[in-house]
Every structure is written in C-alpha cells, then in structure tokens.
Amino acid sequence: MNEPLAERIRPKTLDEYISQNHLVGEHGSLTNQIKNGIIPSLILWGPPGTGKTTLANIIANQSQRPFYTLSAVSSGVKDVREVIDKAKQSGGLFTSKNPILFIDEIHRFSKSQQDSLLGAVEKGWVTLIGATTENPSFEVIPALLSRCQVYVLNPFEKEDLEALISRAMNTDAALKSKKIILKETEALLRLSGGDGRKLLNIFELIINSEPSDEVTITNELVLNKIQKNTVLYDKTGEQHYDIVSAFIKSIRGSDPNAAVYWLARMIEGGEDVKFIARRLVILASEDIGNANPTALVMATSAFQAVNTIGYPEARIILSQCATYLASSAKSNASYVAIKEAQQKVKETGDLSVPLTIRNAPTKLMKDLGYGKGYDYAHDHKNNFVDFEFLPKEISGTTFYRPGENPREKAIKDFLKKRWKGKYEY
Numbered sequence: 001m002n003e004p005l006a007e008r009i010r011p012k013t014l015d016e017y018i019s020q021n022h023l024v025g026e027h028g029s030l031t032n033q034i035k036n037g038i039i040p041s042l043i044l045w046g047p048p049g050t051g052k053t054t055l056a057n058i059i060a061n062q063s064q065r066p067f068y069t070l071s072a073v074s075s076g077v078k079d080v081r082e083v084i085d086k087a088k089q090s091g092g093l094f095t096s097k098n099p100i101l102f103i104d105e106i107h108r109f110s111k112s113q114q115d116s117l118l119g120a121v122e123k124g125w126v127t128l129i130g131a132t133t134e135n136p137s138f139e140v141i142p143a144l145l146s147r148c149q150v151y152v153l154n155p156f157e158k159e160d161l162e163a164l165i166s167r168a169m170n171t172d173a174a175l176k177s178k179k180i181i182l183k184e185t186e187a188l189l190r191l192s193g194g195d196g197r198k199l200l201n202i203f204e205l206i207i208n209s210e211p212s213d214e215v216t217i218t219n220e221l222v223l224n225k226i227q228k229n230t231v232l233y234d235k236t237g238e239q240h241y242d243i244v245s246a247f248i249k250s251i252r253g254s255d256p257n258a259a260v261y262w263l264a265r266m267i268e269g270g271e272d273v274k275f276i277a278r279r280l281v282i283l284a285s286e287d288i289g290n291a292n293p294t295a296l297v298m299a300t301s302a303f304q305a306v307n308t309i310g311y312p313e314a315r316i317i318l319s320q321c322a323t324y325l326a327s328s329a330k331s332n333a334s335y336v337a338i339k340e341a342q343q344k345v346k347e348t349g350d351l352s353v354p355l356t357i358r359n360a361p362t363k364l365m366k367d368l369g370y371g372k373g374y375d376y377a378h379d380h381k382n383n384f385v386d387f388e389f390l391p392k393e394i395s396g397t398t399f400y401r402p403g404e405n406p407r408e409k410a411i412k413d414f415l416k417k418r419w420k421g422k423y424e425y
Helices: 031-036 052-063 077-094 111-122 158-171 186-192 196-209 219-227 238-252 256-268 273-291 294-309 314-326 333-348 363-367 406-419
Strands: 042-045 067-071 100-104 127-132 149-152 179-182 214-217
Touching: 031 052, 042 052, 052 067, 052 100, 052 127, 067 077, 077 100, 077 111, 100 111, 111 127, 158 186, 158 196, 186 196, 186 219, 196 214, 196 219, 214 219, 238 256, 238 273, 238 314, 256 273, 256 314, 273 294, 273 314, 273 333, 273 406, 294 314
Parallel strands: 042 127, 042 149, 067 100, 100 127, 179 214
Antiparallel strands: none
C-alpha cells in the first residue's frame, strides 16, 4: 500500500481529531464556530505534524463548503487568481457560504502572492485558512494578518502520541492484520519530537521492516531501525530543536566557541537565516537585557541585515552577533520581571488603576477624580517624586531586581536612592 499511514488514518471529523483541546475540545475557541459553520479567515500556526491540514479539512467538511487547496511551495500568483476565480463561481452556484481556500506553508508565499489574496479575503469571496510553522507576525504581511484570526497548535503531548498509535493500530487494515505488542514506547515517542506525522512514519517503517507478522516494539528495536534513516540535520525534527537549544545555551553560558560551532551546524544544515536571527533577538533581551542594552541593538541590526543580505554572506553577520552576545555580560532580570508580573496579574485579576494616574480626556472624567492628585515628576528636583503607581493591593511589590553586573549595579544604586526602601533593591 503506497499511501502513508498518516494519510490512511487522517481524521475526518472533530470526534476523531486528537489533541488541540484548547481549539477544538468541548470548550475550545474554534469548536462552536466549526459546529455552527461560522468560520473566519484564520492562520493555523504550529510545529510540523500537529494537525493543521487535517483541521482545515475537517472545518471544510463540517461546514459543507467548497474546498480549494494550494501549496505555497509550488503555487504562484497566477495559481492563486485561478483558484479565487473558481471559488467565486462555486460559491455563487452551490452554496450561500463562501468557499474555503487552504494554503499550506503560507509563510513561503512572497509579498506579491500574499497581496493577491487580500481582495478575495476582504470581500468574502473566500475564507482563507493558512497553515504555517513560522511566526505569522514575521512571515505574513500585516494587511493579510489583520484580516485573519491566528490560532496556535501545540506539539503533541505523550498522551496524544499514544492515542495516535492506538488509533492507527485499531483502524488501519494493514496494521490490524499484524500482531503488534507495544512493550516500550519511550524511544518511539522521543524520536517523534511531538510530530504526529513523524511518529506514524517511524511506526510504519518499523512494522514494515520486520519480516514477521508479530512485532514487539522495544526501545532497542526503534533506535536500531531509525538510526539508519536519520539525516544529519532535520529542520523540522528533534535534532533541529536540540541544536537550537545547544546554540542558545552556549551563548547564555558565555562560550563564543561553542556558539559559533552550533551556528555552523545550523547553517550547514540549511536552517532559515531569519529563524536564527530571531532567536538572537530574543536572547539579547531575555539573557542579557540591561546588563548590556547594546546587545538588543546589535541583534536587531543583525536580524535586519540578514533579511537584506541572505546566505552565504549572512553567516558572517550571524557569527559576529552570536560571538558578541556570548561575550557580553548576562542578566535575565527583565525576563524574570515580566514573568513575575504576569503571574501576579493572573493571581490578582484586573486591579483598578489608581485614580491619580488615570487618563482624563473629558470633563466628566475630571469631575470623577480621574488624574486628580497626580504629581508631575518633571516639576521636582532630579525629575523624580515619590509617588504610588501600582494598585494599592500590590503596593511595594518588586518585579525588577537588577543583576550584579556593572550596568545593572548602577541601575540598582539609582533606584535605591530614588525609592528609599519601598522596593527590594
């Protein structure tokens, strides 16, 4: 049978769909919309093998709409326009609901290709469903992104992957004809990297490579079979995430030599230059922050530069940035501050903004006391006045604790002098 296992057992209804309960579970954000057939244009963003294409097909089937699909890898502007013309005709002839246009790997569409979709989406000729493994904020043009809802799909959890194997064994005719014993599944699940399609491909490969109709799955069997089929650098698999992790941790650990080695591994493996540059921008703020504010400037400049230059010269820019960040003083104080502040928001809810610092654009608001008693900092010596800016329920809570590096020590001294014991510095 030539059709892959993942295709043979592809779910056709929401009841068969595994994982992504936050989207299509009982209280999922898409559940009622799908059941009622009221589907907005949307972008499905998630790692490979998490059910983006399957979900698009289910949405089309359950809403009983004409369904058109394009692959961004092989389609151009002409193909887009032809499909839109067909969609307009089918929508008018067969249904009062507009057709669905599914575009796989929409992040690979150029600006002009994405521009060609705008009119059809805006006028309602089609409902666009785009699938992407890349951050839509970077890869989808703002005009198109503003017309779509973005839904995030998560990598499969262990329970999801186990359910996927069980579904395959219980529904696929080829597998049901064999006696399969799942003695150990750790290696199978780990090698999948949370990718359902990859899991099923590995599972089928192992089953088909065994001469007997009775197969006992063990970690040793899986590793022996798969090692022979592992590529040097799989941009969508586990090794991709392992090498990125090694790269980031080397920079965080102030080792420029290790950082540039793992960078070379990614470059030689054909990793997307923008992906690497984005990671450096994040790291510059998360792991360096105010210990060296120039790090974020450097990383942002590198991101802009590699987008303009591209490979092979972009490797030099990435190397300069990575070695600079690795050699910089480190601090995660800003990262910890926003993390703790978000947790406080979750714990305390929507605390009222103190009246003194509320905006008062109208007379009524002024009469209600909005902004009354606010003390303008620039009216005071050193442009500072001891004032309460937090809600009274969490007054004095310290979120930002400057690190022990020279720059943040100076910040700490500055804040200590200003706030005189109110916060823990």
